[in-house]
Amino acid sequence: MSTSAPRPQATEPPELRVQEVTVRFAGLTALDDVSFTVSPGSVHALIGPNGAGKSTCFNVLSGLCRPASGTVRLGDAELTRLAPHRIAALGVARTFQNIVTTEGTVADNLMLGRHVHSRAGFAASALRLPRAVREQREHLAKAREIAELTGLERHFDTPVALLSYGDRKRVEFARALCLEPSVLLLDEPVAGMNAAERARTAETVRDVRAELGLSVVLVEHDMGLVMRLADEVTVLDFGRRIAHGTPDEVRGDPEVLRAYLGTETPQEDVA
Ligand SMILES: Nc1ncnc2c1ncn2[C@@H]1O[C@H](COP(=O)(O)OP(=O)(O)OP(=O)(O)O)[C@@H](O)[C@H]1O
Ligand SMILES: [Mg+2]
Numbered sequence: 406m407s408t409s410a411p412r413p414q415a416t417e418p419p420e421l422r423v424q425e426v427t428v429r430f431a432g433l434t435a436l437d438d439v440s441f442t443v444s445p446g447s448v449h450a451l452i453g454p455n456g457a458g459k460s461t462c463f464n465v466l467s468g469l470c471r472p473a474s475g476t477v478r479l480g481d482a483e484l485t486r487l488a489p490h491r492i493a494a495l496g497v498a499r500t501f502q503n504i505v506t507t508e509g510t511v512a513d514n515l516m517l518g519r520h521v522h523s524r525a526g527f528a529a530s531a532l533r534l535p536r537a538v539r540e541q542r543e544h545l546a547k548a549r550e551i552a553e554l555t556g557l558e559r560h561f562d563t564p565v566a567l568l569s570y571g572d573r574k575r576v577e578f579a580r581a582l583c584l585e586p587s588v589l590l591l592d593e594p595v596a597g598m599n600a601a602e603r604a605r606t607a608e609t610v611r612d613v614r615a616e617l618g619l620s621v622v623l624v625e626h627d628m629g630l631v632m633r634l635a636d637e638v639t640v641l642d643f644g645r646r647i648a649h650g651t652p653d654e655v656r657g658d659p660e661v662l663r664a665y666l667g668t669e670t671p672q673e674d675v676a
Contacts, residue, residue: 417446418445418588418618419445419480419588420442420478420480421442421443421477421478421479421588422442422443422476422477422478422479423439423440423462423466423476423477424440424475424476424477424478425438425476426440426462426465426472426475427474427475428458428465428470428473429473435458435461435644436458436462436644437643437644439462439475439644439646440475441639441649443588443622443637444636446619447620447636448610448621448636449620449622449623449635449637449638449639450624450625450631450637450638451639452625452626452628452638452639452640456643457642457644457664458644459624459641462641463499463592463622466484466492466499466590466622467489467493468487468489468491469489472485479497493521493586494521496584496586496587496588497586498581498586498588498590499591500577500590500591500594501577502593504570504573504577505577506576506580507565507566508564509564509565510561510562511557511560511561511562511565511576511579512549512561515548515551515576515583516544516545516583517583518580518582518583519547519584522544522585547583548583551579554579554582554612554613555575555579555582555609555613556605556609560572570597571598571599574595574596575606577594578594578606582613585617586619588619588620588621589622590621590624591610591623591624591625594623595625596625596626603630607630607634610623610634611634623635631652632652632656637649637650637651638652638654638655640660640661642660642664647661647664648661
């Protein structure tokens with residue numbers, strides 16, 4: 406059984422601080438002055454109805470989208486204007502809402518996640534110099550370790566195209582973990598999964614947090630999962646932060662109920 410308390414780490418992950426971030430697309434404000442802080446080693450859920458700005462927020466955190474204003478800091482490092490690979494090198498890894506993995510074996514995909522840790526240059530690798538061969542072996546061992554942690558060890562040498570949908574989602578998760586991040590951003594990790602796969606992924610998130618002591622930012626529409634896993638929850642609606650607190654606090658928040666249940670919709674319109 407895993408415990409909810411993270412194992413003490415040699416180095417605690419830095420705090421991730423999002424401050425007053427605004428993102429505009431043409432006439433649309435996708436994020437409007439959004440702030441939240443992810444405490445070291447916590448699971449922080451970012452929830453809200455479709456189009457609330459959750460994935461846009463992940464795009465800002467991972468450097469794919471530059472905000473019109475506001476800042477993102479990881480410990481003392483300012484991430485706001487850095488390129489995605491620099492942010493990844495500082496320890497922020499993400500998964501995407503839609504599966505991006507279609508080619509290669511599980512091992513190949515996990516090795517892609519190790520790229521940021523490669524020290525041997527391209528030439529050394531191509532020439533199979535001893536240093537490069539040793540490094541490659543170390544990366545493979547790490548990838549195998551992550552495959553075990555995420556329940557993919559059986560499929561390590563299987564082409565991802567042959568895996569079930571749930572397992573392919575896990576490959577995305579595992580690849581992000583191969584970066585050995587201090588902050589892991591999971592965008593809808595259980596979307597499209599059946600109940601058993603959802604439960605298994607929830608357990609993996611718990612295990613990963615406990616074993617690796619990293620912080621997790623979780624975007625998910627499965628409220629049961631969010632309520633079970635999250636230490637803190639930030640709720641977005643139309644790009645604005647409408648609530649923040651523990652799962653119990655946000656669950657009963659009238660603004661959150663309104664956003665989800667859409668009580669502004671006239672009742673007589675409902676058949
Ligand atoms: N590149 C873009 N160009 C223009 N508009 C965009 C772009 N990306 C997102 N948007 C818009 O910004 C708003 C927020 O989108 P976002 O994808 O962040 O929502 P979300 O909370 O992740 O929704 P979902 O739960 O459906 O995934 C939406 O209205 C979306 O249409
Ligand atoms: Mg999204």
